[in-house]
Amino acid sequence: MTPTAKRCAVYTRKSSEEGLDQTFNSLDAQREAGEAYVKSQSQEGWSILPARYDDGGYSGGTMERPGLRQLLADVGDGMIQVVVVYKIDRLTRSLSDFSRIVEIFEQAGTSFVSVTQSFNTTDSMGRLMLNVLLSFAQFEREVTGERIRDKISASKAKGMWMGGTLPLGYDRPLPMTHKLLINDDEAETVRWIFRRYLDLGSVHALQRELAEEGIKSKLRVTQNGRELGGTEISRGALFYLLRNQTYLGKIFHKDNIYDGEHDAIVDKTLFDKVQQLLDFHARRGRDAQHDKKIKAPLTGKLFDACGEPMSPTFSQGRGQKVYRYYVSASLQKGIGRTDEDIVQRLPAPAMEKLINEYVTRWLPNSDDPITMIDSINLIADGMVIRLIEDQRKTISARLDASDVITHCTSKSTSISVKVALPIKGGRRIITPANRRSAEPDLTLISALRRAHRMVQRKSAMPVVETSPSLPHHRKLLMLAFLAPDIQRDILAGKQPPMLNLEKLVRMTIPICWNQQRQMLGWQPTPEPCYAE
Numbered sequence: 001m002t003p004t005a006k007r008c009a010v011y012t013r014k015s016s017e018e019g020l021d022q023t024f025n026s027l028d029a030q031r032e033a034g035e036a037y038v039k040s041q042s043q044e045g046w047s048i049l050p051a052r053y054d055d056g057g058y059s060g061g062t063m064e065r066p067g068l069r070q071l072l073a074d075v076g077d078g079m080i081q082v083v084v085v086y087k088i089d090r091l092t093r094s095l096s097d098f099s100r101i102v103e104i105f106e107q108a109g110t111s112f113v114s115v116t117q118s119f120n121t122t123d124s125m126g127r128l129m130l131n132v133l134l135s136f137a138q139f140e141r142e143v144t145g146e147r148i149r150d151k152i153s154a155s156k157a158k159g160m161w162m163g164g165t166l167p168l169g170y171d172r173p174l175p176m177t178h179k180l181l182i183n184d185d186e187a188e189t190v191r192w193i194f195r196r197y198l199d200l201g202s203v204h205a206l207q208r209e210l211a212e213e214g215i216k217s218k219l220r221v222t223q224n225g226r227e228l229g230g231t232e233i234s235r236g237a238l239f240y241l242l243r244n245q246t247y248l249g250k251i252f253h254k255d256n257i258y259d260g261e262h263d264a265i266v267d268k269t270l271f272d273k274v275q276q277l278l279d280f281h282a283r284r285g286r287d288a289q290h291d292k293k294i295k296a297p298l299t300g301k302l303f304d305a306c307g308e309p310m311s312p313t314f315s316q317g318r319g320q321k322v323y324r325y326y327v328s329a330s331l332q333k334g335i336g337r338t339d340e341d342i343v344q345r346l347p348a349p350a351m352e353k354l355i356n357e358y359v360t361r362w363l364p365n366s367d368d369p370i371t372m373i374d375s376i377n378l379i380a381d382g383m384v385i386r387l388i389e390d391q392r393k394t395i396s397a398r399l400d401a402s403d404v405i406t407h408c409t410s411k412s413t414s415i416s417v418k419v420a421l422p423i424k425g426g427r428r429i430i431t432p433a434n435r436r437s438a439e440p441d442l443t444l445i446s447a448l449r450r451a452h453r454m455v456q457r458k459s460a461m462p463v464v465e466t467s468p469s470l471p472h473h474r475k476l477l478m479l480a481f482l483a484p485d486i487q488r489d490i491l492a493g494k495q496p497p498m499l500n501l502e503k504l505v506r507m508t509i510p511i512c513w514n515q516q517r518q519m520l521g522w523q524p525t526p527e528p529c530y531a532e
Contacts (some may be wrong), residue, residue, distance in 0.1 A: 003045035006081040006111075009053055010034030011071055013090045017057035027054045030086040037084060037115045046082065060093035061141060063100070072101070075108045082111045093141045095131065156253040159260040167246050168218045169265045180246075180262035187265045189215060190247060194270050197242060201277060207235045242274055295324060297370045298352060304328045305342050305378045312348060324348035343378055343421045358385060358417060362395040374412055382418040389413070440493035444501045448490055451480035475505040483513035486522055495522075 012030040019025050031052070038048045051074070055067035063069075068091075074080050083105065085091050091112075092098045105112055152162045160178035169190040170180040193215075197206050211232050219230035233241070248271055249264035250257050296312035304310055310326040328344040355376065359369035366372050374386040384406060387395075391413040392405065399405070399415070407414040454477050482490075489495050510516055 003043065005045045005047065007049050007079065008038045008046050008082040008084055009049050009051065009071060009074065009080045010038070010084045011053045011055075011067065011091060012086070013055040013058060013060060013065070013067070015057070015059055020056045025056075027056055030090065033086050033115050034084040037113070038082075049080065060089055060091075061097075062094075063092070063097050072104055075104060075110050078108060080108075080110055082113055084113050084115065086115050088114050088117055089140075093138055095135060095138055098131075153253055156251050157256070157258050159251050159258055159262075161251065161260070161262065166218055166220060167244055168241065169247065170262065178261065180260070182263055182265065186218065190241070190265050191270075193238075193241065194266055194274050197274055198270075198277065203235055203238050203242070203278075203281075207233065207238050210238070239278075242278060245271075247271065296326075296348065298326060298348075298355065298373075298376065301370075301373055302326050302346075302351075302376045303378065304344060305380065307377070310344075310346065326351060346421065354419065355385070359387070362387075362398050362415075363391065364398075378421065379416070382416065382421075384414050384416050386412050386414045440491065441495065441500060444490055444495070444504070447476055447501050447504075448479045448482075448487060451476050451478070455480045478509045479504065481511060482509070483516050483522075486513075486516060486520070489522075 010031050012027040012034070014020065014026045020027070031054075035048050038046050053067045053071040055065040058065040058067075071080070071083065075083070083091075092101060102112070104110075155162050155178065161173055161180045162178065166172060166180075169183055169187040171183045173179050173181065193206070193210070196209065197203065200206050200209070215233065217229045217231055217233050217237060220228045222228065245252060245257060246260070246262075247264060247266040248268060249260050249262060251260040252258070298310075299312055300309070302310040306328075308329045310328050311332060313325050313327045313332065315323045315325070324347070326346045326348055331344040352370075355373070356369050359366065359372055363369065363372055372387050374388050376386070377384045386407075389412065390408055390410050392408055395413070395415070396405075400417075402418045404416045405413065406416045486495070507519070510519065516522070
């Protein structure tokens with residue numbers, strides 16, 4: 001009877017890369033033993049496949065190995081009937097991984113053979129013996145790992161450098177030693193970075209200056225010749241550098257810090273000053289984050305006209321006064337859009353006050369109006385406020401003439417409202433478009449006064465005192481020629497809320513007062529009339 005032909009694949013593995021560059025290495029020795037075993041079974045119809053399934057420098061504790069992945073793929077395609085390994089732990093050292101591999105073999109009808117250990121995986125006794133051996137292999141792997149970790153811990157306690165990413169300022173130890181060597185040029189750069197941080201007081205500003213100066217991270221070359229580093233130092237890496245106690249001559253392991261064999265680069269006084277400044281900014285950042293959560297009720301609810309979320313931000317003015325804003329995500333990342341009519345920044349207190357007024361008017365019995373809001377989407381001439389649940393019966397009688405219910409379901413009610421929003425976020429007034437502002441626009445008033453200072457009146461005729469050279473000044477000058485009632489309303493804070501300095505200077509203002517009123521949509525405030 002002619003035996004059934006069986007295609008055999010030899011799988012080889014070595015945990016480390018040491019010795020793989022030799023002419024005849026461990027992988028070659030394993031494959032030679034496997035080929036010899038297959039030839040000894042030629043009477044059973046066994047034949048060796050020419051394809052090599054080698055994993056040099058890969059641990060047996062993981063299945064993320066290119067050779068193993070290709071082997072399992074070919075097994076699944078029915079190309080292999082027998083898998084031959086030198087030892088069972090060459091295939092895997094994990095019981096769970098072995099179970100997965102054997103399951104793949106069984107589904108494909110593939111047998112598993114170890115050259116130095118005779119097994120037959122087709123019966124239960126063979127699988128039991130394999131599991132027992134794998135248990136010992138996994139135990140050996142875990143014990144070896146514990147020994148290595150204990151050795152590293154004991155060596156670091158003695159101040160030895162046991163490998164890892166080299167910090168800027170140091171070079172690798174000499175062969176057979178564990179003492180970091182100081183790189184004089186890089187060490188001077190590190191000291192300059194510490195001193196410069198104290199001068200600037202900001203890691204962000206320091207990172208920008210390092211980029212401008214062309215200072216790069218440490219360039220490292222791996223054993224296989226691959227280059228790492230040599231790029232701009234990121235803010236995260238800069239924070240780590242300024243906190244790194246290696247520069248004090250220390251070696252740290254987990255939560256423990258030991259005196260290292262290497263010499264310090266940074267003086268302890270300088271290092272401590274840097275830590276104090278970093279801790280101060282960290283505390284202030286945590287406080288700001290705490291205030292941000294408390295004082296930003298519209299977080300996660302407010303979106304600009306492009307659908308981007310508007311997140312809370314803070315800026316600190318003179319006298320330690322804090323200004324709060326809601327800013328679009330792209331603007332926070334420094335990616336400002338070119339469309340000037342898109343609102344990307346809003347003064348937070350004014351926006352929160354206006355939203356609270358709207359919802360309180362619509363739902364007067366609500367204890368917390370903000371919790372009734374699902375989302376707020378800015379649009380060209382106002383915003384759409386979406387309330388939770390169907391609120392038509394409650395709010396219908398409380399809507400203004402310009403308020404429109406645009407959508408309603410059992411889960412939400414959307415209302416469009418017309419609102420005057422500051423384009424740049426500089427004006428702090430946000431008001432409904434159908435009402436006049438109750439507060440003077442100080443920026444607009446200041447510009448109006450400046451325009452009048454540029455004009456000298458002689459013989460009741462306005463004459464420009466000096467010829468403005470900048471286009472902005474020439475446009476600003478036109479404010480002095482606005483109609484008297486328009487100027488009076490600006491000083492009283494009664495101008496239409498949609499009108500601001502930014503829009504005015506972009507307009508071509510006519511000389512005729514009636515044309516001015518028509519262009520600006522101005523309805524003069526009537527003068528008070530007194531009976532005689």
